[in-house]
Amino acid sequence: xxxxxxxxxxxxxxxxxxxxVARPEKVAALNAIMADAPAPAIxxxxxxxxxxxxxxxxxxxxxxxxxxxxxxxxxxxxxxEAGATIGDILNTFGPKGWMPAVIPGTGFATLxxxxxxxxxxxNHQIAGSFGQHVESILLVGAAxxxxxxxxxxxAPLFRATIGGLGQTGVILTARIRLAKCSGGTMAVQERRMxxxxxxxxxxxxxxxxxxxxxxDTTASGVNLGRGILEEANISTGEFSAPRKVRSIPFNAPxxxxxxxxxxLFNKLYMRRIPSDGRDRERPLNDxxxxxxxxxxxxxxxxxxxxxxxxxxxxxDTARTKLTKLLEEISNSGLCSPLSVLKQLGAGRGGxxxxxMEGMTLAxxxxxxxxxxxxxxxxxxxxxxxxGRVYLAKDSSLDPAYLSGMNxxxxxxxxxxxxxxxxxxxATSQSRRLNLRGDT
Ligand SMILES: Cc1cc2nc3c(=O)[nH]c(=O)nc-3n(C[C@H](O)[C@H](O)[C@H](O)COP(=O)(O)OP(=O)(O)OC[C@H]3O[C@@H](n4cnc5c(N)ncnc54)[C@H](O)[C@@H]3O)c2cc1C
Numbered sequence: 001x002x003x004x005x006x007x008x009x010x011x012x013x014x015x016x017x018x019x020x021v022a023r024p025e026k027v028a029a030l031n032a033i034m035a036d037a038p039a040p041a042i043x044x045x046x047x048x049x050x051x052x053x054x055x056x057x058x059x060x061x062x063x064x065x066x067x068x069x070x071x072x073x074x075x076x077x078x079x080x081e082a083g084a085t086i087g088d089i090l091n092t093f094g095p096k097g098w099m100p101a102v103i104p105g106t107g108f109a110t111l112x113x114x115x116x117x118x119x120x121x122x123n124h125q126i127a128g129s130f131g132q133h134v135e136s137i138l139l140v141g142a143a144x145x146x147x148x149x150x151x152x153x154x155a156p157l158f159r160a161t162i163g164g165l166g167q168t169g170v171i172l173t174a175r176i177r178l179a180k181c182s183g184g185t186m187a188v189q190e191r192r193m194x195x196x197x198x199x200x201x202x203x204x205x206x207x208x209x210x211x212x213x214x215x216d217t218t219a220s221g222v223n224l225g226r227g228i229l230e231e232a233n234i235s236t237g238e239f240s241a242p243r244k245v246r247s248i249p250f251n252a253p254x255x256x257x258x259x260x261x262x263x264l265f266n267k268l269y270m271r272r273i274p275s276d277g278r279d280r281e282r283p284l285n286d287x288x289x290x291x292x293x294x295x296x297x298x299x300x301x302x303x304x305x306x307x308x309x310x311x312x313x314x315x316d317t318a319r320t321k322l323t324k325l326l327e328e329i330s331n332s333g334l335c336s337p338l339s340v341l342k343q344l345g346a347g348r349g350g351x352x353x354x355x356m357e358g359m360t361l362a363x364x365x366x367x368x369x370x371x372x373x374x375x376x377x378x379x380x381x382x383x384x385x386x387g388r389v390y391l392a393k394d395s396s397l398d399p400a401y402l403s404g405m406n407x408x409x410x411x412x413x414x415x416x417x418x419x420x421x422x423x424x425x426a427t428s429q430s431r432r433l434n435l436r437g438d439t
Contacts, residue, residue, distance in 0.1 A: 010047050011298055013305030014367040015395055017053035017428055023061040033060055034144040040425040041170040043113030046106050048308040049395030050428035051165060060170060062112050069173060076178035077135060082112030082171040087289065094284060095239045099181035102130040107289040112171040117392040118163030118353040122210040124344045131162030131349020133177045141169035142420045160415035163350030165391060167430055168419045184239025186287040188232040191277035192270060196225025196322060203343040209233050213341035216266040217363055220330045228273055235281060242285040247295040251303040257366045259333040266337055301366050309375055310362035310390040311382035312344055318359040321385035325378055329363055332374045336364035351408035354390045372396060399434045413437040
């Protein structure tokens, strides 16, 4: 297998890694790697920080192992290689009446990445997390031999793999249960929310299958927490293929993400929606993957990149802690136009899974000098509200906070140590956070 020495990064481009990456196209080539020099798997690197990096070591890029192996049209059970993307699954099976039960905000996320981060979608309250729809996983561990794991066959290893950030081995294939897709479009209702209270009430009163909020993180005072709530249900329009993607060919200049520009952009974006709201029919791809049409939108943050902070707060602390988070972000001048508020249910598939019943806030933060201090304050506020920080997005968490995130950390560490005693699958993030508890 050819290893290529390269410098690469996660989606935020703020943290880089240098090392050898192999990109096997055939299972035989992957097997050769696993027998000879096993290395942690990476997908399409849509995680923002250092989750999918192995600085100074090797990594196995799984994106060419992307075949569909089996599909049962009666039950919706799909077996696919780990590099298959969520977008491919939606666009292949959607027109035939089936879709992924859980869809993250980018179609470029791979099946392996969605399992390893136990991702959530805009229907988390109803559908739970991605891992809850995984029937079984073919996992290649440190010994190089594939083994099938499921809730029935080695439940601890299965639950340490779902949301387990790649630490138990390489996911070669997985069997997932697709959900019925009753139409090719989404009926979307968009309404302006005047402030945080209205926003949170809007979420709790919503009966829609899918809901998500865009939040104006430049707003302050009486407007703090204002934004747009989108509620949607699958509708019966024709399924359409994704629209042509465009690319941003260069890093944008710094002023583009300056506070006055973003404030103005957010004000206009808010006004896009009439004061009495609007209803529209949207293609599934546009609704689920609104940012995917611009291929390298992460270049908008300039050459230094950006961080994403995402946390979830339980309902009892959400209002006060979200207020504090939004005040910090708005005062910092580092906010971005891409900020999301969502409600989550309790569903989670693994020991380290992110979801918790409550509200989740995700905010992009330009990688400027003041960013580390801001991120530290945001992490503090989230943890003081008994919340969790999403490791798929993280680049800054203090390792000491892991034990306060109400994860099944001890069980995870014990299972990972058994599966990979020599830490072959350790990554930049697992070392930074001492995820495995071995340092
Ligand atoms: C625009 C955008 C919107 C997003 N929206 C959401 C959202 O709504 N909800 C949400 O939950 N997330 C969301 N994300 C985050 C994204 O869905 C996750 O980070 C996802 O895991 C990325 O998948 P990937 O294939 O790029 O994995 P990578 O980022 O490459 O890797 C992620 C982790 O998976 C492990 N991994 C990857 N493949 C394998 C494998 N075959 N075997 C074992 N381990 C593996 C890696 O080691 C790493 O730990 C979003 C990201 C973007 C850029």
